[in-house]
Amino acid sequence: MIKMFRWRAVSFLLLCLVLLIGGWVLLGDWLVKRGIEAGGSGVLGTEVDVGWLKLRTGASAVEMKRLEIADPHNPLRNVLEAAHLVVDLAALPALEKKVVIDRMELTGLRFGTVRARPARPADANSSAGQLLAETKQWAQQFKAPLLALTPIDTIKSLVMDPAQLGTIKAANALVASTDSTREALEVAFTSLKVDPILDSAKALTARLKGANPSSLGLQGTVEAASSVKRTLDQISGARQQVVGFEKTATSGIDNLTQGLKGLDDARQKDYAFARELLKLPSFDAPNIGAALFGQQSTDVFQQALYYAQIAQKYIPPGLQPWRRSAPRQLRMAGTTVQFPRENHYPTFLLRDGRLGFSLGGDTTASGFSAVVSGLTTEPAIYGKPATFSASGDISGAHPLGIRMAGLLDHVRKVPLDSVQATVTGVRLPSIALPGLPFGVDPGTGSVEFSFSLQGDRIGGRWEIASSHAVWKSDSSKAGHLSTVENVLWQVVSGLSDLRVGAELGGTVRAPTLSVHSNLDAALAARLQTLVGDQAAKGEAKARAAVDRLVDEKVGPVKTKITGLQSDVAGRLGLQKQQLDEVQKQLESQLRTLTGGLNLPKIKL
Amino acid sequence: MLTLLKLLQSIFQTLHSEGTPRQVAAGIALGACLGLTPLLNAHNLGIFSAIALLNVSFGGGMLGWALFTPLGFLLDPLFDRIGHGLLDAESLRPLWTAWFNTPLVPFSNFNNTVVLGSLVAWIGLAVPIYFGARVGVAHYRATWGEKVLQ
Helix, strand or coil, X not given: CCCCECCHHHHHHHXXXXXHHHHHHHHHHHHHHHHHHHHHHHHHCCCEEEEEEEEEHHHCEEEEEEEEEEECCEEEEEEEEEEEEEEEECHHHHHCCCEEEEEEEEEEEEEEEECCCCCCCCCCCCHHHHHHHHHHHHHHCCCCCCCCCCCHHXXXXXXXXXXXXXXXXXXXXXXXXHHHHHHHHHHHHHCCCHHHHHHHHHHHHHHCCCCCHHHHHXXXXXXXXXXXXXXXXXXXXXXXXXXXXXXHHHHHHHHHHHHHHHHXXXXXXXXXXXXXXXXXXXXXXXXXXXXXXXXXXXXXHHHHHHHHHHHHHHCCCCCCCEEEECCCCCCCCCEEEECCCCCCCCCEEEEEEEEEECCCCCCCCCCEEEEEEEEECCHHHHCCCEEEEEEEEECCXXXXXXXEEEEEECCCCCCXXXXXXXXXXXXXXXXXXXXXXXXXXXXXXXXXXXXXXXXXXXXXXXXXXXXXXXXXXXXXXXXXXXXXXXXXXXXXXXXXXXXXEEEEEEECCCEEEEEEECCHHHHHHHHHHHHHHHHHHHHHHHHHHHHHXXXXXXXXXXXXXHHHHHHHHHHHHXXXXXXXXXXXXXXXXXXXXXXXXXXXXXXX | CHHHHHHHHXXXXXXXXXXXXXXXXXXXXXXXXXXXXXXXXXXHHHHHHXXXXXXXXXXXXXXXXXXXXXXXXXXXXXXHHHHHHHHCCHHHHHHHHHHHXXXXXXXXXXXXXXXXXXXXXXXXXXXXXXXXXXXXXXXXXXXXXXXXXX
């Protein structure tokens, strides 16, 4: 009989187990470190590095040093850097492969630090990579035209594709509409059947011509009078039909006339489009704000939207199974599905996080603290929104203050993510003005920021203010500034106050952004004076180019509508006139037959 | 090339080992799990222990692993679909939810579409693999085996 078990193998398996344990002791820290780096990178779409990690199995804790999270939008910068991090884990959830952090302490947190080497970009096919591309695409729609300061008279001739013009599209639609209206009116006119009534009335008139009661006799007179009255009733009915048709025709033609007005509106938009193609400078104050500082404000909101969308992606509301791509491996990774259950542990939960951080130039002063609580991947289980707040002040020669509060409320049906922050006394980054050979170093100032995303609704405000701004021109181009650039430089270089703000609104799909600064009005006035004439020439050029294409289409449409209008008026006029004439004749004959007496109602 | 030669050598060693066709076939059927399913998962610890502990051909197990690994790679898209079908099935959701929230079970990665799909596929194929291998080994030994040894 063959033995079922090979007991000798137990020692072999024990050896394997010892090797496994030994491997874990030797490599466990490294494996967890790699796991955190890979997982963090996958979620955030950027490189996450952990300098050192130690698992403290006995204490259910993990200790890390030099945690760096690169900026997904700038590979040369870290979004944050933490010098030291201690995570106390709950042991029981760990048995279910869940991470429940009872307490986390981060110290030496710094923001916006320069990286020693560029960060690896996110995999374009990963969900974070796709989200990054989507938010970049989203920000593109706010791309404000540069302040085009080249002389206007160098404008190249404008070549446009007629298909790009809204007026052409609207005119084509109006032609089709005119044709269908004409056909409909034609059918309605034919169905009036006025001509047979007119013919019958005319025939009756001819038959009774010269007739009188004495020639017709009593019976003949009564019958003739009845015929006349019947025909008069038919004429009255026909007139009502004609009036009804007139109303229908008038309404149809009114619609077409409205369409013609719509063409004028479309033409105005086409003028704007042509102006854009010519890159004519628009020196209205709001445009100047957007051209000078649009990029900065867009960058800020783009980043906020990116993180908010990551939060919405990884913190789904409700308790439905949650699918996510598994980490990449040699074989196909597949999809990992999580099955949350009420009154159980969520897959990830940070109950209480304490953060100590530095801001500004003095990174040794950790005068700031922040608290994060209730951050979880299954808020429906936890039952409370995640909140975070930060505050702190440093007094002295360079006072610095921060007030910040945020909320990730995914407990509700439509998730709400919001953040509000005010930082005072912070060193603001330099701003290069796009398309211009100078920029501004705002120095120390304040930043206010708020952002919210609720479902598709988006809102935000960003403001920076400084009273020590220093303007700097590109030294290599200092001697070659154009006249307009010189004027700009004269306006801005004397200003030390800088206030820039932006408001975001609308929906993610159709957002609105307005950017303003304290420079807008002053610059607009100077520039409009300087280039007013040339801008007018360019405007005329753009209009002429549009008119040349549009008139070819709009002229015939107008003619068609006018033709239809006069045709309808002519036909209706003729019908009405004929009805009037024959009615008069019949009434006259009726008077002759009745001798001016009203006949009793005769049952016909 | 060297890998292929080693594989051929392993095939011949196993076919000419002292194990009965049943032992070799059982080893191949168990080893198929190591090849068909993603290796670094908890269930494969159990399978490896079974190959070592049970009186099946260890060489057969390693042969099954080697033979079915390329097939596993090839069939991953199919396993993914099977896994999706199972994990998305409404009727099975209570079971998955219970497993997902049971200590240690989630470490099996049963909630990954490829892992679950390939494991289920292996469970379905294990018996046919066993019988196919048993017939194949017996046939080989009765016909070609003698000639190869000579």
